[in-house]
Each structure stands twice: as C-alpha cells, then as structure tokens.
Amino acid sequence: MGLLNLLKQDRGGQLFLGLLALAAVLVPLLNLLPPEGHALHLSTYTVTLLGKYLAFALLAIAVDLAWGYLGILSLGHGAFFALGGYAMGMYLMRQIGDRGVYGDPLLPDFMVFLNWDALPWFWYGFDMFWFAALMVMLAPGLLAFLFGWLAFRSRVTGVYLSIMTQALTYALMLAFFRNEMGFGGNNGLTDFKELLGFDLQADSTRIGLFVVTALMLALGYIVCRAIVQSRLGRVAVAIRDAEDRARFVGYRVEHVKLAIFTFSAVLAGIAGALYVPQVGIINPGEFSPLNSIEIVIWVAVGGRGTLYGAAAGALMVNYGKTYLTGALPEVWLFALGALFVLVTILLPRGLIGLMKTRSKKGGAAA
Amino acid sequence: MKPYNPEQISRHMSRLLNWILLLACLTAGQLPALYAAESDTPLHAAAELFKSKKFDQKYQAIQLLASDGSEQARAILVALMDSRLYTLKRDQRLIMLGRRSGSPDAVDAITGESVGNVARGAMNKITLNNRMRSQIRNALAMLDLRNPDKTKRLAAVNQLLDRPDAASAALIQSLLEQESDGQIREAMEIVIALGKLSSGDKTERLAAVELLDGNIHPAVRNGLLKLQQSTSDEAFAAEIKQVLDNIKATLQLYSLVENIFFGLSLGSVLVLAAIGLAITFGVMGVINMAHGELIMLGAYATYVMQLLMPEHIGAALLLSIPVAFVISGLVGIGIERGVIRFLYGRSLETLLATFGISLILQQTVRSIFSPLNRSVEAPSWMSGSWEINSALSLTLNRLYIIAFCLLVFAALFLVLKKTSLGLQVRAVSQNRAMARAMGVRSEWVDAMTFGLGSGIAGVAGVALSQLTNVGPNLGQSYIIDSFMVVVFGGVGNLWGTLVSGMGLGIANKFLEPWSGAVLAKILVLVFIILFIQKRPRGLFPQKGRAAEG
C-alpha cells in the first residue's frame, strides 16, 4: 500500500518501474528460449552490456538525489562508485583462493609477484560475503560522511564544493595507482572466478547478475522516491533553492545535507559493486575525474530532479557511447562534447523536461 | 745540453705510444697487411681501423689520432664527434662532411682534398658509442690544454677534472709552469692535487688535502673518501674527515638552495597555468573546464610557429607568445560569446558546458595534428644550465620560466590596476548592475575579460611547451592543479594565486625527497581539501558583499 501511495503521483516512475520489470523478465527469456541465431535471440554479450547500463543508471540516480534535490553537484561520485567496486573486487579476489597462477591460497597473484609475504590487514574479512557487502556500503558511506561533515559544517558550497569533490576523487586515483597501497596498482583487480559459489563465466550467472541489478535499481529508485517525498526530501529542496532561508527558518541544514549526501554515496557504492562482477575488472581509472563528470552529464541529459530522468539519461548516453565507439570512434568525443554544450544551454531540464513541456503543450491544444 | 722541454718529451712519448699500439695491433692479428705497405702516418692507421664495425678497433683508432696530435687528427676527431665522419662505399675512403647539414662539400679525411658531393646512399656513417664519445672528449681536452684560447684551456682542464686519470694529471703537471692565467692554474693545481691524493708521499698528500679543503667538486670528495678509507694514520684520517665534513655542510646548504629553486620553478609553472583561471574564475566566476585546452592551444601555436620558421627556433618561440595570446584569446572570446553568456548566474552549468568544449577542442587538435605528441625544440639559449659551482647549477629553461611567470604576473596586474579595461573589469565583477548604470558595456567587458584570461592561458602554453609534451592531453594534466591553486589562494585575488602557486610548488618539492613524487602530490591535495574546510575562501579571501554569491 505504501508503495502504491508513493507512486500515485509519479507517472514517470510508474512507467520506469514497469519498463524495468518488463526488461527483467523479457531479457532472460529472450536469452534462454530462442536458439542462437534466431532473430529474437539476445546474446549473453548483450545481457551483460545491459546489466552494466543498469548499474550506471543506479549510479545516475544517486547523483541525481544529491544534485537534483539537494543542489550539491558532486564531481566525486565516481570515487564512491569505485570504492564500492573495490570492496566487491576484493571479495572476488579472495574467492579465487589457490586457483591463482601462483597457487597461493591466501595472497592474490599481484601480491605474490611483488614479493609480499603477508596479506595486508585491510584485506582481512573480505573472504566473507557479508563483510564485503557491508564494506561496499560502509567505505563510500564513511568517506562521504567525513567529507560532508567537514565541508557542510564550514559551509563550503556550490562551485567550491564541486571542485573539492573533484580533488577528492583525483587524490584517490593517484593513491590507488600506487602499488604500495595494496590494491593492485594500475592493473587493479581482475581474473575473478566466482561469486557466492556461482561461476562468473557461466551464462546463468550473468543473467542472474542482470536480474539482481534490475532489482537493485528498482529498489534504489523506490527508496530515493520515498526520501524525496518525505519531510526530509522537502527540506532538501528548500535547502537547494535557498540555503540561508532554510537555515534561518530553523532547519539543521548541515544534518540534512550530510544524511542525503552520505546515502547517495552508499547508493553509488552499491552500483559499483554490481558493476564489477559484470565487467570483470576494477582499476583506478574508475576514479578519474573525467568519469565523474561524465556521470553528471548522464543526469543532465536525462533531466535532473526527476530520478527516472537520470536513469534514462544514463541508459541513452551509454548506449550512444557503445554504438559510436564501435561505428565512428573519431566522432565520439565530438558528439559527447556537443551533447554537454547543447544540453546545458538548450535543455536545462534535460530530455525528460523537454518531453514534459511537449506533453503539456499538447494537452493545452487538445 | 738542450734545456728541458716538456713539449718535446711528450711528443716523443706519443710516438713511442703509437709504436706500442701498432705492435699490439699487429700481434693481435687484427690489422690488414695493407697498413704496413701504404701508410706511414697514424692517420692512415686510424682510417684503416675505422673501416671495421667493431668498437674495439675504433677505440684504438681514436687513441692513435689522439696521440698523433696534429691539426688534421683533431679535425677528424671533431668530425667524428659531430657524426660527420663517413667511409665511401666504393673505395672505403674516410671522408668528412661539411659542418652544415646538407652541404655537399665532403673532403678526404686524411688528405683534405675535396671529394665533391656524395649521395647519402653512397657512404656509411662511422657509428659512435658513448665510450668513444668520452674518449674523444678527453682526447680533445688533452689537445686543448695547449690551445692559445684561455676559455678553451679552462674548459679542457675542467673536462679532465670530471674524469681524472693518471695520464692527464701528468700532462697537466708538465704544463703548469707555462700557464699564465691564474684561474686556470688554480684548476690545474686541483687536478694535480687530486692525483697526489692517490700517488704522492705523505707530505704531498697532506699538502693536497689542505689545498682541496673547501672544494666541493665531486671528484675531490670521491678522492678524499677513497683516501680516508685506505689510510691507516688516524690523525691524518681525522683531518680528512674534517675536510669532508666541511664539504658536506656546504653541499647541504647548496642542496637547500637547489630545492627552493625547484620549488619556485614548479610553483611558477602552477602560477602560469592558474593565472588565466584566476581571471576567468576568480574575477568573473566562470568555471572554465576548457582552460587546460586553451593552454594546449598555446603550446600547439608554438609548434606551428616553429614549423613555419625552422631556421629560427628562438625567434619562433618569442613570436609565438603574442600569437598564442591572440589565438587562445580569440577562442576564449568565441567560447564566451557562443556559450558562456547564456549561462551567467548558473555557474555549475558553465562547468558542464565548458567541459564539453574541452572535449571538442581536444578531439579537434587530435584530428588536425594526429594523436601523437609533437616535438617542440628548445632554442640553444634555453638549454643547459647556469653553473654557479660544481654543486649548484640552475637549469636555464626553468630560470627563464620563473622570470617569464613573474613578468606575465606583473603585466596582468598592471592591466587590471592601471588601465580603463581593468577598472571596468573590476567594476563589473563587484557590482554588475551598478557598473551598467554607470555606462559600462558589461557584455563587452565580459568578452574582453574572458579573452584576457584565455590569452594568458595560451601564453602559459608557450612556456609549458618547453617543459613537457605537446599533445592533445596536455591541458587535462594541468586543469585540476590550476583550480587548486586558485581556490587555495583565494578567488578573485591575483596575489593569492601567486603566493599559493609558489607555496604549493615549494611544499611539493620539500615533501618529494621524503615521500616520493606521488605521495607528495596526494598529501598536498589532501592538505588543500582540509584547508578549504577550515577557510572556505582560501588564503586571501575577498572581502565585502562581492564575496558572497
């Protein structure tokens, strides 16, 4: 009942969740039932690709929560995403066990050939899924909490905050590139074998991962929707539109910001954890400031402040990227650049905003 | 009896050496029979040896030439050093090409007669390796010790000081008496004293140690260290230790000075990269993510200028300063008119739009100039270093860039403080509405300000082309650092940018030996992040109403 109430006003959300449910059912069926070569057959390659897009969509929703509803343009969400990914990657590394190329039961391969003789302390516990799952949320959450606590308290806002988040992810990238850190340096973590006992190379696991990602995306969307429709969400919007006024009225602005920013980081971490087993590698490149800016553009393209718009933007831009890097590699950066410029100037509310105004106009005419 | 003549003796000795070498060659069975029949001079012998592909034989050839000591031998050595020595394919004759590349006047290396124009394919270059190069350098230095030109003699002594050996010490000893120039004598005495350290008797050694006290040349320190380890006399060892400690203290002082220089140099690069941003971001409040690409355009402008003027590298570099300013400035004005002016008051969105522009600019450059890095040459007056002493030398390109940075800063400062444009810029940035009411064309001012900031970025690109790669990714590597410098210094404050750039540079360089390059950078970043939490408006915050917003 609560869920229905939540979505009553949210037509876009209904459509989004409906499509998602359809995909979650149809994609596995199309992969399994029609024989290979049939026109309706969906290859495992495509399933994995779609799974990756969905993980990105979840990440976009997380960014939209902070940007569209709270007014914090984070250029560091790539860092939270990557931290979640690393936590999952560490679990997957530990699952390899003695099947690595050196056959060392405890140490991952990259530690063996760098002559490490013991597992670093922060790798302990990652052989258990529940611990890794906890860390997927805890690592980005803690970082966001610390950063937000310092930044919001001293009222670092707007552009400064954006630049600081960018510096944060940049510093993390440099740090993770260092081999001494014990996260595999530039190579990152790779050569995963299995997740919770399921063989990661099996088609069934891939389909399973796709379905789980779709479910998490739906769940993430619903929770975010619940937040923005709650009192907390309304205060957040007030802060976005006039921070000082909200403060003078008596709201604890810092607390609201901190809570939503941290939750958004946790969500990004979960997206990262879903992304890693599907692409099979996590490396410091994910921390690059460029990636974080790209995430923001997904949200901008789709339309911020709607949640489903962000998800739609992520799907569209990534599909365009896959298509263009394959078909016209030279054009890709031109297209992406032009997209940035045109969307910010012409479509401040994104494609969803465009569609909304269209439909309103259409309604008025009729 | 004739008076004692060292020159004559050395000539005798060199003859003798030739014969010994020749004998060695013959016994080794390496030498063709031709040699005995045709040649009567070491030059011919050397020419014969040069025909071999084996480096061992080439070493011998250089030795022969060095001991011959004639003008022609010297000319051959110089030609070899400059890669102008070839053999003709048809008759294996040794030839020298002219000094200017591409000039056709090849001559026979031994006789000096002209061979005319030789096609590239008709000759083989005599290949060099590092050992040959250092052998030639020492040989030339030995020959130069008798050069009438004072500076050449001094350079020769210093060259021999860098690679001390017994033969050169003996030669210098024999030439000391004739030397009239005080500075050269001093240098010679150091070479001799160094020789004495290892070979002299006890009093000689003691005298040598005293003479070398306070000299910080690495060869001196190494000689003393060796002596300290080998001597059994404790009192003597203590004295050496005293001298070594003096040297160490001096060296430490110089290394501190050097480190500060490194820091200032890194700082000046940061300031140059950031100062354009200090205007567009600091004064106008526009977050220009394409700033790095405007720097890149300046660097490519330098490359194109050098392509246009391949004979005048230095002039091309100087000319590219205004050219880069204009190009980047115009692109900047284009960006402002085409994109940014629609986004005033939405500063976060300018960030996204300009990031898109940066991608487009990068890909444009990649399509025009290829993704490969382009080679920008350094003019001769910017290469090398200013050697203050053997422990401290400051690289010239960095010195120029520090000076250039200060110059740009001063110019910009004057423009903002003393010109009417500067006045209008400040007026608009402080209160747009009021400025408009006073008749300032704020749109024009916006375009000009942005053009100015962009132009400065282009100028920074000219400087960076002398330090790093000129490629499509050049801009990206500086953009985050630039933002950090501006934010740390305090937005809207040029002095703040200067101080923070230089400060961060020096901090980085003092951390680096202790923590390594990567960690130093991370630490500086973390420090800035924490600092901004403490003082959100930077080192020198702008005061008043304009600061809010």
Next chain:
Amino acid sequence: MKTSYLKSSLVSMAIALAGMSGAQAAETIKVGILHSLSGTMAISETTLKDTMLMLIDEQNKKGGLLGMQLEPVVVDPASNWPLFAEKARELLSQEKVAAIFGNWTSVSRKSVLPVVEELNGLLFYPVQYEGEESSKNVFYTGAAPNQQAIPAVDYLMNDIGVKRWVLAGTDYVYPRTTNKILEAYLKAKGVADKDIMINYTPFGHSDWQSIVSEIKKFGSTGVKTAVVSTINGDANVPFYKELGNQGLSAEDIPVVAFSVGEEELSGIDTKPLVGHLAAWNYFMSVDAEANSGFIDAWKSFIKNDKRVTNDPMEAHYIGFNMWVKAVEKAGTTDSDAVQQAIIGVSVPNLTGGYSAMLPNHHVTKPVLIGEIQENGQFEVVWQTSGLVAGDAWSDFLPGSKDIIADWRAPLACGNYNVKTAKCSGQNYE
C-alpha cells in the same frame, strides 16, 4: 505513395545488405583488431591497427588464407580497460573472429584474459611486457623481461663497466616486475644494496627536477652509473629534457630505456638524447632485406614517407605470419587446432633471422641495443649472438622460479610448479 516507395526500397536495400554480409561471412575469415583508437593509448595503438590492416591486405593479395579472403574487424576499446573486455567478447561471440590481434598495456591484457579463456579464443599480444603469465589462448610476441631487460643490464655491466644502478620506472606492473627481476639479478651478480637506487613516478609525471638531481648526486661518486628506465610514454620527454638541461650526458650516466622506440622519438626533440640507449628486438635502422621491404610497404600503405616502424609492429608481423602458417598447417581456423599447430612454427623476423613459437607461447628473438641518434633512429651498438628464448616465468623472482609453462601434451599447463608438481591457474582442477 512516396513514403511507401521509400520504405520498400529501404527494405530491399536492407535485404541486399544482409544477403551480402551473409555471403561474405561464408567466404571470409574474420580477424579481430583490438587496439585503442581514442583516449590516452591511441598514440601508440593506432599504428598497430594500421599495421594489422596492412598485413591482412598483403595476405589477401597473396590469395588469402585456406582459399578465403581475410576480413579485418576493427573495434575501438577507447583506452578504457573494462571496455577492452567488452569489445573482446563482442569480437569473439558476436563477430566470431578466428583470432584477435591487440592490446598494448598490461592492464588491458589482464582485462581481456578471462574473456579469451572463457570463449577459447586466440589473442596475439605484440608488446614487451612483465612476463609472469602464460595462457593457453594468448601468444606473446613481444619481449619477456629476459629478452630485453636482462641482456641490456648485461651489456651495461660487461661492456660499459657500470657498477651503480638507478632503476627508474612509472608506477605500474611492468616496471615494478621488471625492476624486481633486475634487482634480484644484480644482487646475484654481487651488486650491493647501496649501489641500487629504485624510484617510481606516476603516469605522465612532468616535474623531474628533484629526481634528476638525485640521480646526479647518486652518480657522482666516481663509479660508473647507469639508469635503467622503464618510464612510460609521456613522462619520457620531460625526463630527458631535464637530464639534458642538468648536464647529465649519455657519456656520464647513460640511460637505457625499454619503452622508448622510434615512434616515441618522432615526437621528441632528440638532440639532448643522443647517446642514450634503448633495448629492443628490432630497430628500424637494422640493415636487412626483410626490413627494408617491410619499411617500404609500410610507407606506401600509410601514404606517408616520414612514418617510422618500431618493435611492436615487428611483433605483429611475426605473430600474424605465425598464425597464418599455423592455420595453413592445421587446415582450419579452429582455435584448438591452431593452438596445437602453432607451437614450433618458425617465420622470418625483420632483423634477418627466424623467430619460432615456443611451447610456453612466447617466441625466440634477438636482443639489440641501440644508441639514439640525432635523426630519431637507433644505431645498434650491441646484439646477442643468437636468439633468446622468451621466458614466461622469471628465474629471479622467488614466487615464480619453480614455475614453468609448456602447452604441449602431456603437461599442457601454463603454470606448472615443478616443486609441488601442481598445475595452477587456468587448468586448475
């Protein structure tokens, strides 16, 4: 009317296209090319893509393979490591290519590895790398550390008399592993700890003042010092510039680099570099008939007289010809059959000799050391007397000295531990 006409013509066109591609698929053998055409690695990898297109073109002119034409399938992984895996999967499962030629960085190879193994594909990897790998499905045609680093150090030690060593590298897996191997090797040769200085810098490092000054101090003890550089790509230009400006000439402290080739030098003002060294298995300046033919073909294919050739291009040349020969031998492009057939296949390399595929999926190569000349080329100053066999697992690392690779039956294992008599990794049971 008009629209329906348009529609029907579109449909017929689509059918024609589909028919064409179907007909082609029956008659061609697809070859996947997996090199970044955009992003940071495009600098190096675009050249290799063109090299492959040239080799395939030449083979087609010779009548193709097994009576069929070869069809290149080019994709762009955009220097994005996860994308490498995705594109490899696309090549193998969608395009059904017979073999993939590609990758440059180690991380991209590591990213692709599980995919190639899962789908039992063939990957030819053309770049010198850190070793410590031997997969059933990968053929390493670039140099292993013992085909580049160790001979270079031998040369410096024996011919130049170097006694003090600076191992400087970019902080990633190739320099880390190479330097670990070199450190162990040097110590085995009796070099003391204090005579080895190891330094790592990040990618694209541009401020070398402190490090060069440190090297200068380290090298001023009167003992011959050399720098062994595994500094990667972009960081090299500022490094050499700083060396030149601080007055460290190649005669004082030579630098031997493993990642600086002709292509990299074409973007550098080479004057300050003259005399510094590089170790490779091929130089453009090598005087051999096969080489001059290759250079001419390359220049005319790329329609640019100024383009250079380099070592990874030769590796692709060797790898491609080996694959062709193995397919001919097996009579099929089937992955397992080619894996069987290719071991022992020997093809001409560009330095005037032959290279053979070893049972550990590495190849035999000569090692050359060249000095940089003013014109951006290398002058060979030393070379190994014969061919050096690539060693997958270094004998100088404690973790791998007991491991061997041999993909022939009955062992058929890429990481067999001779001590424990166990096969780990890919064939783990």
